[in-house]
Amino acid sequence: MCLKRVCVVVLGDFERSPRMKYHCLSLTKLNCHVDVVAYSETKLSDDIVDNQLIHLHPIDSYSSFSNNFPRLIGYFVKTLIQSLVLLFTLFSIEKPNFLLLQNPPSIPTIPVVWLYSLIRGVKFVIDWHNYGHTILALTLRANHPLVKICRWCEGFFGSRAFHNFCVSQSMANDLKRTWGIKCDVFYDRPTEIFSPLQPESRHKFLLKMAKKFPQFRGKEVNKSKFYEIASSGDIVTKKSRPFILISSTSWTEDEDFSILLNALDNYDTQISTERAPLPALICVITGKGPLKSYYEEILSKKRWKKVTTILPWLEPEDYPKMVAAADIGVCLHTSSSGLDLPMKIIDMFGSCVPVLAIHYKCLNELVRDGVNGKTFKNSEELANLLRNLLLPPRSKLSNMRDNLNSTRNKFSWDSEWNRKVKPLFS
Structure with a gap:
């Protein structure tokens, strides 16, 4: 029997985040109530909509907000607004026993979720799909200050999580070597909806x-x-x-x-x-x-x-x-x-x-x-x-x-x- 409630945070479109969707559905098989805080930009699949144990709390991505400002200023303003919205949303739902976070993106999610979990006494779990700082470096440069800040956030707050999962043994080795983060490898696998057709x-x-x-x-x-x-x-x-x-x-x-x-x-x-x-x-x-x-x-x-x-x-x-x-x-x-x-x-x-x-x-x-x-x-x-x-x-x-x-x-x-x-x- 599962603990009463798990909150899943995805700072991305939930329907296009299959691994986190599958986490939610598996948690409900343990009779967990699952609160999902995520963007809701794409029509949800029926298995999510029809599941009475899953409750979606949609938040805005503010994707076009930064266009009104110079790039660097727009990024900080957008991050500040996202942080406040995310924090407000988390405090507005019933206190969970666990909070499961998808990373990336790392900013503002990791520091905001860590702060929330610290205040409310919630066990904070990270599921590492990739690194936020390496994705940011694709559009900036590896030594850009924002990339360095993002990398520091991942290492500092990631090492303070209650538990960590990741998608490959290579990533687990790198997390241990780089930041001393112990991480369980949980390989992605297909659900039953992906099967051969006769x-x-x-x-x-x-x-x-x-x-x-x-x-x-x-x-x-x-x-x-x-x-x-x-x-x-x-x-x-x-x-x-x-x-x-x-x-x-x-x-x-x-x-x-x-x-x-x-x-x-x-x-x-x-x-x-x-x-x-x-x-x-x-x-x-x-x-x-x-x-x-x-x-x-x-x-x-x-x-x-x-x-x-x-x-x-x-x-x-x-x-x-x-x-x-x-x-x-x-x-x-x-x-x-x-x-x-x-x-x-x-x-x-x-x-x-x-x-x-x-x-x-x-x-x-x-x-x-x-x-x-x-x-x-x-x-x-x-x-x-x-x-x-x-x-x-x-x-x-x-x-x-x-x-x-x-x-x-x-x-x-x-x-x-x-x-x-x-x-x-x-």
Whole structure:
């Protein structure tokens, strides 16, 4: 039986923070009341809305507020307002037994939550997804005063937390080495909503998507490019069907999508000029973020013959199905710290979709080369991987999918959470 109440703080859009969503849902299985203090910019999924033990307390992001001031002044004013709003919101809800904080962002959340927990006698827990100071350094410089302040806040207040979790062993080692912070590794895992689709379900879903996106539509009404109904009534895969490549992104600086676009240039050229027996590709790139319009403009100028792209924002119930409908995934997340592991890969693995991921340190904790995916360093290597895996007979791709399927039951959120996190709150 869980203690009465847990407060979860996410200074970001809650629906786009899957790890914290999953924490909340797992806590309710222990009969905990969960108060969530977060931005609410995206429609919430039904599992959150319908859960009577989860109470959302939305706060404003003030994302455009700093535009009214010079950059540095605007940052401090915005931080001050966020601090006051966050502190007021925390004091307005019933006192929790635990407060679980997502980091990053680090400022103002870590010092504000530490102050609140000190005043009210609440056990303060940090879930380290990455470092705030390394993300800030992407737009500033590593020796900028704000980056140094952020780094100090993470070390000083992080070492005063009641407990710490993080997403990789490499991050746990770094936290211990840099600040003396002892941290339990809790690897991201997919929930049950990320699972493979059987042919009939995949066919129905792609027909649904064909009504929204013509790229999926067959030549005849109510038919897709992927399946046909045999005389026996069975659903049969079309021999000439296109393959679906999926990639999700927050369209930020730590993901260089020009790598994928250059690889697709190469792939389309191979089909068109070399007449290689490669399938046509439909690339589904999901997500929202600041650089989306920049890449949309680039894509609008492409004249590919066998490669098409769509950049949808999918409803919460459609995203897991789109992942499961894909043949192969691509991840371009490089990590500002080099210490976090991409949640999007976790989702793909849960759906038994092999992944091609750009290499960085610690990725080998998740992607096992040739077993569940492959890594690459540049667009040329990515293009070669696509060619090698999608050329008939595609046995390497099938083997990786089979490997993912055989280990899927051991690779679940519930089993990992119950083993690593549940004891703290029980």
